[in-house]
Amino acid sequence: MADTPDWLTQVVYAHRGLHGEGVPENSLAAFALAAERGLGxxxxxxxxxxxxxxxxxxxxLDRLTGSAGVLAGLTVGELTAFRLGDTDQSIPTLRDLLTQVSGRVPLLIELKTxxxxxxxxxxxxxxxxxxxxTGPVAVMSFDPRVPAWFASRLADLPRGLVVTEENGRTLSGALRRWLALRAARATFLAYDIRxxxxxxxxRSGLPxxxxxVKSRAHADVARAAAAAPIMEGPVLEELAEDGWGVAPREARS
Structure with a gap:
């Protein structure tokens, strides 16, 4: 198993970027704000x-663009022409994000399947x-096939299994989680705060x-579990102002 780099668990991550009023989730504007504050x-x-x-x-597309459509059925040119809500922000590509961040802060990429x-x-x-x-980056997914795919092809890339125990707090649910973890060949877990x-x-022994994480109570739970928080909402900026989990400023220049 590849070693998991220290940076992965030493930063606070802005969930879908630092989004809010007038700044859509998963937009270049939200990512720029997060990077400016030194947030992953x-x-x-x-x-x-x-x-x-x-x-x-x-x-x-409905919720975020107001237009009907299935993302997987459209080309990159068609998708990037959509605006996010009532803003000037368009749907970005991963390449757009990588160019914008350029290694200044860690990236945590969740692949949706x-x-x-x-x-x-x-x-x-x-x-x-x-x-x-060359910047710090990791991939993760609820689907164990994703980290397993990267384990076979980019073994040095940190790869995580996203886990929730919702509707699975039974013996059979626990067994499914262990089987998924074994199949995933993950180097870290991203766990439901609940x-x-x-x-x-x-017991997994993984970072x-x-x-x-949406509240100070959640943040306290994350600290107690030694878990790096993926955060959103007002508490994110509050804790960032306190300097918790923020990348050094010289690393952002």
Whole structure:
């Protein structure tokens, strides 16, 4: 198993960037604000019809663009023409994000999948964009096939399994988690904050991140579990102002 770099658990991550009023989630504006404050950036990636890595959370466009459509059925040119809400921000590509951040802060890339389909096209699109990128970056997914794919092809890339125990707090649920972890060949876990502390997480022996931290109470749970928080909302800026988990300013220049 590849060693997990220290930076992975030593920073606070802005969930989908530092978004809020007038600044959409997973937008270049949200990522710029996060990087300016020295926060790590968590983002979501899907793949376009023509095999490009697109920064977008949902499988469909409605909630974030106000337009109907399935992301996987559209090309990169069609997708980047959409505006996010009532703003001047368009849907970015992963390449756009990498160019903007340029290694200043850590990136945590969550790959979103449809469990019925192959993950190869999505993972290959991400790998292609990461070629030559020298900044701190990690990939993760709920789908154990994703970290397993990267384990076979980019063994030095940190790769995580995203886990929730929701609707699975049974013996059979625990067994499914262990089987998923074994299949994933993950080097870290990204755990649902609602499930911490977790016996499964502790017994895995893997470095721990946690999502989505939205309050000081959540932040306290994350600290107690020694889990790097993936955060959003007012508490994110409050804790950033306190200097918790912020990258050194010289690393952002």
């Amino acid at each position: 950036i968590e983002c979501d990636i899907r793949v376009s019809r023509d095999g490009r890595a697109i920064v977008f959370h949902d499988a469909v 449809d469990r019925r389909d192959s993950v190869h096209m999505l993972c290959r699109a991400v790998r292609r964009d990461l070629e030559g990128y 499930d911490l502390p977790s016996r499964f997480a502790s 721990l991140l946690t999502w989505t």
